[in-house]
Amino acid sequence: MSSNGRSKLALVAAGIGGTAVAGFGFAFGRDIYKKTKKNVELIALLLAAVICPFIGGRGLVRGHDRGIFGTIFLTVLASLLLIAAGLCAATLLMLGVLMLVTDGKLDSPFLLALLGAFVLTALLAGMGIVVGLVQRPKRLKAIAVGKFNERFLEENGFRETDGDDITHYDDSGQALRFLEAHQIV
Template sequence: MAKRKSSLALIAAGIGGAAVAGYGLSIGRDLWKSTKKNQMQLFAILALIGAITLPTLGARELVKGHDRGVAGTVFKTIIGSIVLTGIGFVLAVMCLSLITRNDNDPDAGFGAAIFLASCSTAVFSLIGFLWGVIQRPSRVKTISTAKANEQFLASIGFRETGGDDVTHYDASGQALRFLEGHGNRLVFMAVGRRGKRAFIDLAPDGKMVAYSGVV
């Protein structure tokens, strides 16, 4: 059974400097209504986006650094990256086939699409590879910090509950609720002890260095 990772360890590692960025995509009702009437155009646009983004993401995932075991590395990192790149290549061929189509010589048109798709996939994979290489140092550092924090929490007998009212117990059995994190400490409320707090001090890189107990 895989060991459950502590969210507290990751929070502290993130506070130490490595930020995790995300993005979202939303589609309005009116836009959806208009694209429903133009499904072929929508499919072509999505295929083009996939031909660009999938090889980029596949190459990035391959090198950016992960905290995974052997199975995760093989299936998610290596095979997953290859699959993403392969799907991107297929989508590129589909898109470019519309441009290189030659009714007089179908084989030549398809061959040109294959060649151009190979070139575009290689270019976007290179972009993703460089992106991942740039991200790797900070990600590897964050992963290392999180692992050190896991060991620290285990050494002081800190237990995570997964709940909301009581998020942790310290070695003495004191119930705690995680409140907030700052650049130099994590703050907890001592449940059942009004006005009392507990703190985990952090080094500049986010590593946990000391537990104050309830004060």
């Protein structure tokens, strides 16, 4: 028996058991990796069908600090393109599922897949819009506070530096250091 009360045989058994568990985990991970590697396009299509409409819907309404071109191109067009990409991905997924399930016995599987994809995309984009509307007031308040702070600094002659020790100079050239910030409630 060893000095801490455990036999050497128990320690060896624990080591072998740990190695067996680790080996099982590595083998399981390798199998998942092989299956994922074979289906990476399918996984990417599934993620695009779910994530793109949600992000597009959220981006439409969540509130941004952009000019007219940024609003047109980034907020509106990019969000609508994300929703359209999600619709295309969902249509391909639904069409594939319908072909597998019905063995090609449907007369118009594309229309049925398009209808299902449209419903799925509308639901996900709608969820994104709801999340964006919930986030909007806090984001707009943070944008307004940031603009107020910038205007205050400019009107009072403060200049920012890129340093860590001296972060600002006042209108008379006095070096200032920013110490702390508080969250907007």
